[in-house]
């Protein structure tokens with residue numbers, strides 16, 4: 001380590017995890033055949049993109065496999081592929097009890113880069129922020145852990161063969177997409193170990209961090225859509241109101257169209273952006289939006305400077321949404337290819353998946369609006385059967401909470417077929433209900449277990465899987481539990 005205060009390229013980005021990262025990297029460099037196994041979501045896809053790029057640059061042959069969830073069955077399937085070393089990214093720590101059995105049987109050596117709570121078993125090559133007292137929910141994602149591994153691989157490989165000086169700092173861009181995909185981006189942006197990764201990305205010239213309007217779609221959405229679809233802060237007469245958004249923009253003293261087309265946020269210059277933000281804040285204040293909500297209109301944004309302006313890939317939020325769209329439709333191959341740099345076929349396919357996803361969401365919401373919900377005493381629910389995919393039914397339920405289709409004084413439970421014998425349940429509440437005592441995580445866990453299923457999540461949004469035949473018993477128990485919490 002250098003003694004100077006300013007980091008030099010050779011310094012590890014997160015010193016507390018450097019020893020673990022280097023041990024993992026050395027084991028990978030010794031391996032003949034590596035299987036890279038990763039989670040199917042934006043963080044898991046970027047994790048795999050980072051690890052796969054770093055392995056390739058270090059000259060390590062590898063295959064890649066994705067799993068929706070890592071359980072005994074999928075781990076057995078991974079073992080059956082007979083690779084000497086399996087590198088798990090964005091999962092693995094929580095399943096170490098099962099993984100360790102395969103390791104003990106000599107089936108493979110696990111190398112883990114994860115940020116989830118580890119099981120009560122340890123292994124030699126294990127990179128996880130929680131093992132060093134770093135917060136795995138806010139300060140480092142699976143992609144961040146994979147990035148630390150990638151940095152160590154570059155350093156170790158350079159020592160090994162005296163190869164070209166690749167430092168893998170360019171991969172910080174993907175690490176930030178993964179962290180934002182896992183919602184680690186708070187009011188102050190990315191902090192802690194994530195902040196160190198941002199700093200490396202900025203220094204490497206692949207990332208820009210700045211304070212900006214915090215609405216989804218800065219790169220790709222026409223201005224009226226940017227405002228109309230902004231759902232985190234509801235501004236009366238603009239949110240969910242196309243004509244209102246258009247009228248608001250037309251009244252501003254800036255050119256909001258060019259050649260007859262609506263401009264996008266990315267097309268505005270700094271003065272125009274300031275004008276728009278000030279007017280939006282004035283409107284929010286005069287409409288009585290609470291100050292703590294108004295503050296969230298502006299936040300820290302991350303731009304991938306190597307990507308083409310006006311594309312999803314340029315903005316980390318839009319990039320992670322694009323990846324999630326590929327994951328939800330079981331096209332991890334497409335998401336990974338985009339992470340590996342494919343800007344042709346794979347990017348076109350990812351965009352098409354995102355369009356399909358948006359259409360499915362709007363059709364799902366339309367279905368809920370026309371069919372309506374069933375009211376129990378303390379909650380309301382709908383059962384979409386196979387009409388709404390189980391992978392998006394939670395998002396549709398969340399959209400329903402913000403629409404006139406449901407009663408905002410009760411949480412919404414949404415059912416969809418998971419497979420022939422099981423139902424997926426997604427539960428969504430509101431901030432107001434949570435302040436009144438609602439904890440959907442506890443409800444989903446207890447009610448699902450009472451009928452032989454399992455579940456959990458967060459207070460405002462949770463999920464479960466239950467036997468299909470137990471829906472009504474599950475509903476009765478969930479209704480009783482919500483009643484207890486809100487009494």
Ligand SMILES: [Mn+2]
Pocket residue numbers: 043044090115141142143182
């Ligand atoms: Mn993750």
